[in-house]
Amino acid sequence: MDKQMELLQGTLDMLILKAVSLGPLHGYGVLLRIQQISKDRLEIQQGSLYPALYRLEHQGWIASEWGESENKRKAKYYRLTAAGKRKLQTESEKWNRMADVIAGILRSTPEEV
Amino acid sequence: MRWWTRIRSWLRAVADRLRTEREMDAELRFHIEAFAEDLVRSGLSGEEALRRARIEFGGIERAKEECRDARGVNFVETLLQDLRFGFRMLRKSPGFTTVGILTLALGIGANTAIFSLTDQAVLRWLPIKIPEQLFELQPDFLIPEYEKLAAHTQSFSEMFASDKGPMIAGIDGVPEEIGGRFVSGAYYSVTGIHAILGRVITPEDDHPASPLVCVLSQNYWKRRFGNSAEVLGKTITLKRIPFLIIGVAPEFDAGKAADVIVPMATHLELAMKDNDTVSMVGRLKPEVSEKQASAELTLVYREILAEAAGSKLTPADQQRIREKTVQLIPAGHGGLHRFSMELRIATAVVGIILLIACINVGNLLLARGTTRQREIAVRLAIGAGRWRIIRQLLTESILLAVLGGCFGLLLAWCGGQLLSALISGAATSVTPDVRVLGFTGAVSLLTGIGFGLLPAMHATRTNLTPSLKAGGSGSRGSLFGAAGSRPGLGKGLVISQIGLCLTLLICAGLLLESLRKLSQADVGFEREKVLLMWVLPTMVGYDIAQENSLYGQLLPRLNALPDVESASLSRLQLFSGYWGRSVSVPRHASGTAEDVRVSCNTIAPKFFLTMGIPLLSGRDFTPADTTTAPKVAIISESMAQHYFQGENPVGRHFRFTGEDGTDVEIVGVVKDVLTEFREEQNQRSPRAAYIPFTQAPATMTGQAVVEVRAAENARVIAGAMREVARRLDKDLPVDVVTTQNEIVDESLGRPRALTQLTALLGLLALLLASIGLYGTMSHAVVQRTREIGIRMALGAERQNVLRMVIREGMLLTLGGISGGLALGAALTRLISSQLYGLSATDPLTFVTASLLLAGVALLASYIPARRAMRVDPMVALKYE
Numbered sequence: 001m002d003k004q005m006e007l008l009q010g011t012l013d014m015l016i017l018k019a020v021s022l023g024p025l026h027g028y029g030v031l032l033r034i035q036q037i038s039k040d041r042l043e044i045q046q047g048s049l050y051p052a053l054y055r056l057e058h059q060g061w062i063a064s065e066w067g068e069s070e071n072k073r074k075a076k077y078y079r080l081t082a083a084g085k086r087k088l089q090t091e092s093e094k095w096n097r098m099a100d101v102i103a104g105i106l107r108s109t110p111e112e113v
Numbered sequence: 114m115r116w117w118t119r120i121r122s123w124l125r126a127v128a129d130r131l132r133t134e135r136e137m138d139a140e141l142r143f144h145i146e147a148f149a150e151d152l153v154r155s156g157l158s159g160e161e162a163l164r165r166a167r168i169e170f171g172g173i174e175r176a177k178e179e180c181r182d183a184r185g186v187n188f189v190e191t192l193l194q195d196l197r198f199g200f201r202m203l204r205k206s207p208g209f210t211t212v213g214i215l216t217l218a219l220g221i222g223a224n225t226a227i228f229s230l231t232d233q234a235v236l237r238w239l240p241i242k243i244p245e246q247l248f249e250l251q252p253d254f255l256i257p258e259y260e261k262l263a264a265h266t267q268s269f270s271e272m273f274a275s276d277k278g279p280m281i282a283g284i285d286g287v288p289e290e291i292g293g294r295f296v297s298g299a300y301y302s303v304t305g306i307h308a309i310l311g312r313v314i315t316p317e318d319d320h321p322a323s324p325l326v327c328v329l330s331q332n333y334w335k336r337r338f339g340n341s342a343e344v345l346g347k348t349i350t351l352k353r354i355p356f357l358i359i360g361v362a363p364e365f366d367a368g369k370a371a372d373v374i375v376p377m378a379t380h381l382e383l384a385m386k387d388n389d390t391v392s393m394v395g396r397l398k399p400e401v402s403e404k405q406a407s408a409e410l411t412l413v414y415r416e417i418l419a420e421a422a423g424s425k426l427t428p429a430d431q432q433r434i435r436e437k438t439v440q441l442i443p444a445g446h447g448g449l450h451r452f453s454m455e456l457r458i459a460t461a462v463v464g465i466i467l468l469i470a471c472i473n474v475g476n477l478l479l480a481r482g483t484t485r486q487r488e489i490a491v492r493l494a495i496g497a498g499r500w501r502i503i504r505q506l507l508t509e510s511i512l513l514a515v516l517g518g519c520f521g522l523l524l525a526w527c528g529g530q531l532l533s534a535l536i537s538g539a540a541t542s543v544t545p546d547v548r549v550l551g552f553t554g555a556v557s558l559l560t561g562i563g564f565g566l567l568p569a570m571h572a573t574r575t576n577l578t579p580s581l582k583a584g585g586s587g588s589r590g591s592l593f594g595a596a597g598s599r600p601g602l603g604k605g606l607v608i609s610q611i612g613l614c615l616t617l618l619i620c621a622g623l624l625l626e627s628l629r630k631l632s633q634a635d636v637g638f639e640r641e642k643v644l645l646m647w648v649l650p651t652m653v654g655y656d657i658a659q660e661n662s663l664y665g666q667l668l669p670r671l672n673a674l675p676d677v678e679s680a681s682l683s684r685l686q687l688f689s690g691y692w693g694r695s696v697s698v699p700r701h702a703s704g705t706a707e708d709v710r711v712s713c714n715t716i717a718p719k720f721f722l723t724m725g726i727p728l729l730s731g732r733d734f735t736p737a738d739t740t741t742a743p744k745v746a747i748i749s750e751s752m753a754q755h756y757f758q759g760e761n762p763v764g765r766h767f768r769f770t771g772e773d774g775t776d777v778e779i780v781g782v783v784k785d786v787l788t789e790f791r792e793e794q795n796q797r798s799p800r801a802a803y804i805p806f807t808q809a810p811a812t813m814t815g816q817a818v819v820e821v822r823a824a825e826n827a828r829v830i831a832g833a834m835r836e837v838a839r840r841l842d843k844d845l846p847v848d849v850v851t852t853q854n855e856i857v858d859e860s861l862g863r864p865r866a867l868t869q870l871t872a873l874l875g876l877l878a879l880l881l882a883s884i885g886l887y888g889t890m891s892h893a894v895v896q897r898t899r900e901i902g903i904r905m906a907l908g909a910e911r912q913n914v915l916r917m918v919i920r921e922g923m924l925l926t927l928g929g930i931s932g933g934l935a936l937g938a939a940l941t942r943l944i945s946s947q948l949y950g951l952s953a954t955d956p957l958t959f960v961t962a963s964l965l966l967a968g969v970a971l972l973a974s975y976i977p978a979r980r981a982m983r984v985d986p987m988v989a990l991k992y993e
Contacts, residue, residue: 028147029481047171050141050741051179060118066136069147076140082727 006043012052013040014095017080017088020029020062027053052080061085061087116196131287139181145170148522174886177808195508202509204514208514209481209551212888213474215880217517217560220470221461222524223874225553227316229525231456232548237446239365242305244445244737244877246396249404249444250410251440258417261395265413269395273299276391278384281652281846282373283350284630288653288844291333291349294364295391301362310334311360315912318359319376326376327356333372340514351375352383353654353844355962379408382421386651386815392446402901403441404792408536410439455867458944462620462874467560467615472610475895479603480512482572489572503569507800510565511558518557522550571602609891611929612965614875618962619937621875623948625866630950631861637786638687639725644821645686646834647848651815660814661740661807663841668717670837671688671821676830678822681720684812686818688857690714691797692786698756699765709770711752711800712788715809721747721783723822731763731781738805745805752800769802774936788804790949818987820853828852830835864947879966883973890922890977901981902989922974923967930963937962 007015019033030051034042056062061084069075080088091111145166152162167173203210238244254262256274263272273296280293300317309331318326328593329337329344330592338344348355356375364370380391397406418434419426467608480488492502523601647666650660658796671680686808695709718734721727736746746767753762762779788797806817823830838847851859894901901914926955938954 022750026143026147028144031144045171047173048167048179050137050144050176051183052720054180058119058122060122071147071150073143073147073266074139075143075147076136092270 005041007045011095012044012048014091016052016056016078017061017084017091020044020078021074021080021085021088024067024069024077024079025070028075028079030078040081041049056084124675139179141170141173173692187350192508193502194858195505198505199509199512202568203513206481208475212884213513214471214517214520216473216884217514217557218524219877220467221518221521221553221556221560221883222528223521223877224467224556225521225525225549226528227456227459227463229549231460232552234453234456235446237548239445241365241445242303243396245443246399246439247304247394248397248406249443250393250395251442253392253415255390256377258414259391259393260422261417262410262413263395265417266410268398268401268408268409270398271299271303271696272296272393272395273303273390274393275300276377276380276384277371279652280373280383281649283353283502288846290846290848291368291372293373293667295377295384296374300374300979303394304365306362306365308360308362310342311358311363313360313869313877314374314376319378321378323378325356325379327351327359327360330370330372330374330375331361332364332370334361337372351379352652354382354465361721387812391814397441407441408438408640410441411437417885421443425548433467454947458620458867458947459870461943462468462617462871465617466874467556467879469613469881470608471560471564471887472508472606472613473881473888474513475568476603476606476610476885477888478506478565478568479571479606480888482506482568483892483896485572493573497501499573502573503566506569506572507565509560511561514557514561514564515554517560518553521554521557525549525553527687536574544918562945563746566600566921582759603889604928607886607925608928608932609881610885611926612932614878615930615962615966616932616937616940617871617875617878619933619959620941620944621868621872622958622962623869623941623944623951623953624864626951626955627947628861628864628868631790631864632858634787634790636688636857637726637784638853639723639822640857641825641852643724643853644823644828644831644834645841645851645856646819646821646831646838647816647846647851648682648819648838649816649846649848650842652846653842653844655815657658657811657814663845664717664817666841667838668719669839671819671834672719674821674830674833676824676833676835678824679719679723680819681717681723682806682817682819682938683717683720684715684806684813684817686820686856687724687786687853688789688860692813693798694802695770696756696767696802697770700766701756707798711748711797711802712740712798712806713769713802715806715813716803717806720803720820723820724786725822726786727784729782730761731779733781734803734805739805740807742808744775744808745780746777747780747783747803749783749785749799749801751785752802753782755800777802804887811949825932845856864949867947879969882966883969886922886925886970887973889925890918890974891980894918894977894981897981898984898989901984902986905984906986906990911982914984915978918978918981919974922970922978924969926970926974929970930966933966934959934963 015034016030019030019037021105022033025033027050029042030053031046034044053062057064057078060081062078063081064076064078066074067077145163148169149159149162149166153159153802157165159691170176220271250262253276254274259274263269263274275297276295277294278293279290280291282291282293291376297313298314298319301307301313301315310330311328314328317323319671327349328421334340334344344358344361347358349358350356351373364374377391397403414435415585419431422430422434489502509927570974600824648663650663655663668680668682671677674680684690685757692713693710694713697709716734718736718738721733728747731747734745734747748762756762756767761781765779766776767779768775783803785799786801788799788801806814819834821830821834835847838845901909905914937959941953951958
């Protein structure tokens with residue numbers, strides 16, 4: 001297994017939005033899903049997950065309601081709102097552009113400059 | 114949309130804070146338990162799994178705190194928390210809280226009261242139609258001038274004329290004096306004031322031929338007629354002429370509002386004879402600036418004046434006309450010109466009081482900060498942010514200020530009436546309306562931050578370790594520097610407080626001393642034994658001939674009364690009325706307007722005898738100086754000196770310039786009298802000319818003040834005087850005033866009020882400053898108990914300890930006094946216009962005020978010093 005990487009500053013919000021875009025999740029579920037998709041290559045501070053969730057909810061990107069978990073326990077489920085969907089879209093586009101640009105720079109050879 | 118969600122989330126969070134907390138707990142618990150279950154599945158024991166889960170999660174409380182932050186509820190929550198804590202802290206030290214609240218209540222209350230007065234007199238817009246467009250023209254105009262101005266000006270969309278004056282109203286045959294107001298027909302339409310009963314005066318009413326009508330002011334209607342609707346159609350008489358009451362309407366006036374309003378067309382008939390001018394108010398067109406309007410009106414006005422003078426226009430007249438200007442002053446509110454010197458000084462003084470109060474409480478807080486050092490250090494040590502603690506301390510001080518503000522409002526409400534009576538003469542009440550409440554709220558808030566910020570920053574600047582170790586009683590450093598932090602702050606505060614206090618005391622001292630000088634000043638005439646009685650024949654319709662014959666009958670009867678030494682009359686009472694006229698004297702090259710100005714009065718025979726003014730040469734007037742006899746005058750010593758340079762002026766002639774400029778022969782010279790205390794300041798001339806009342810110009814007839822000199826107590830003849838007048842004409846409006854002394858005294862009314870106010874506030878400042886010094890010294894002694902104990906254990910004498918503490922207190926006082934003297938010297942110049950007979954830097958006053966302050970300061974540090982002296986070394990060493 002690769003060594004875990006620390007999350008880049010400011011990307012947690014995007015990952016949470018992506019995670020809940022695949023279907024409603026409780027907080028722990030968000031953590032598991034990100035770890036699962038990333039094949040455990042990302043290290044997420046559990047303590048910082050909830051403030052992020054609260055912040056996203058406060059901003060209206062995600063909404064929450066209480067439901068029942070897989071093991072029949074009460075849990076708070078988050079789902080993406082319409083505004084959150086748009087936000088996720090623009091954020092991922094921005095990220096992809098940024099990644100392209102940075103990758104392009106890093107790929108550059110002396111001849112190209 | 115997003116904003117809405119945010120606000121909703123915030124509101125929900127605030128509304129059910131408890132529910133949110135519960136949910137947050139449940140959510141996090143679920144996370145950790147679910148995590149732990151997964152760990153159990155991977156083979157850990159239940160307990161170990163839970164432990165691991167918790168560790169991996171990290172700081173739960175911190176996460177919660179961040180969640181609350183993310184929600185945005187933290188502000189309110191923190192505020193509530195801080196307020197609760199603040200209340201607890203205030204309750205815990207009732208002494209500090211009481212002193213703090215009282216101090217602030219005094220400071221804020223005084224400011225509230227003065228603001229309320231200023232607001233009413235100066236700032237507040239009157240509740241009339243678009244008040245900010247209304248402007249009053251300066252000066253006042255003669256009625257024909259007004260009509261021409263209104264017809265020619267392009268700057269105003271509409272205009273009206275208005276004039277106020279006293280009237281005698283007969284209601285059901287009973288006469289009473291009221292405040293009358295003349296308004297031109299446009300008045301009600303321009304101001305947009307509506308009748309609350311009947312109708313208002315219209316342009317049709319304002320014609321000489323129209324039926325005579327009047328409108329009652331709402332206040333007068335309420336006061337005199339008990340809001341009865343039956344007044345409509347009733348008649349009242351003004352100058353014995355019946356007027357039909359057509360309606361009731363509110364009157365708005367930054368000054369004294371009128372009782373009865375009549376059309377301007379009746380002005381000539383009803384107004385007092387010396388009143389031939391009216392004030393003019395217009396609605397400025399939106400596109401015209403005040404400056405443009407003023408320039409335009411000035412031009413028009415000069416043309417009108419030149420036209421009126423016609424062919425007789427002399428170069429001097431031309432010069433006079435060229436000097437005329439028309440100014441615009443806002444009429445929709447009192448305006449700055451009503452911001453009287455008294456009000457200005459009062460505003461400055463209460464500002465200083467508030468500053469002193471702030472410093473006082475700030476100082477107390479500073480002292481408390483050192484005793485709370487341990488608490489603050491503990492909170493800092495367990496991770497509270499410095500700003501968080503500052504915020505909490507600030508919340509506490511704002512809480513204190515707001516409590517002080519509440520009491521201050523109460524104080525202003527109770528004491529405001531007194532204050533306003535002192536300053537403006539009229540007892541306008543300090544009604545706590547929205548504006549006043551807003552002001553008090555803002556001042557309280559600012560005050561709270563003002564006195565709280567510095568101590569809060571100071572208290573949190575602590576170096577943690579010594580504070581935690583030393584247990585709060587910093588045992589090193591000087592008297593004021595507790596626990597090794599800046600020692601200068603507390604000292605600085607006490608010094609500035611004493612300085613400000615001294616400045617106020619000096620102002621109060623200067624005003625008191627000039628008041629004393631004023632009341633002892635030689636006015637040049639008899640003050641004690643002379644009783645005055647106003648008679649107003651014109652108000653009941655006398656013409657000039659009737660009036661003169663009335664006086665001719667009245668005076669001999671008064672002179673014949675027992676206990677009366679002599680009786681006379683004059684148009685103006687000495688020391689209150691003033692009639693400036695220009696004269697031209699042959700062979701005197703007349704220069705400036707100042708050079709030719711004299712004060713004039715019309716008098717009856719025996720006036721000088723009655724008033725105790727010595728006749729230096731020539732003769733007094735006699736009954737032979739009738740209307741048709743040659744025109745004569747008696748002049749004052751300084752007028753003789755000024756125009757005749759030591760030659761005997763008796764038998765010489767001069768002329769009053771102006772319309773009735775006939776030649777006048779001088780028949781006598783009398784000693785000078787004061788026209789008022791500040792003659793030069795108010796451009797009044799001590800040069801005086803007296804003429805017989807029978808030869809007075811028409812504008813100076815209509816009323817007179819009768820002077821009677823009593824052999825014994827002046828008061829006892831008041832009834833007899835009234836009776837004489839009543840027997841001549843039972844309807845004659847008569848007002849037995851007072852002794853001449855009270856007139857002089859009355860002219861001191863405003864200086865006296867200002868002096869009393871300043872003295873009162875000065876004493877208040879002294880009280881506050883001594884509380885401040887006392888508090889600081891007491892606190893310092895408590896702080897140094899241990900050190901003093903050691904000193905005494907090592908053999909220091911009690912006397913030495915006493916001296917040491919007193920010396921420190923007096924050093925501070927000296928610092929404050931030198932600062933206060935400098936500040937005083939700089940500031941007292943501002944009140945020099947209010948001083949009489951002494952300079953603004955009168956050394957005696959400065960020294961006396963300093964000594965007074967030093968004495969009180971000595972007392973304030975003596976009490977703590979005695980306590981220090983009594984420190985028992987054994988107790989002190991075991992202390993803490």
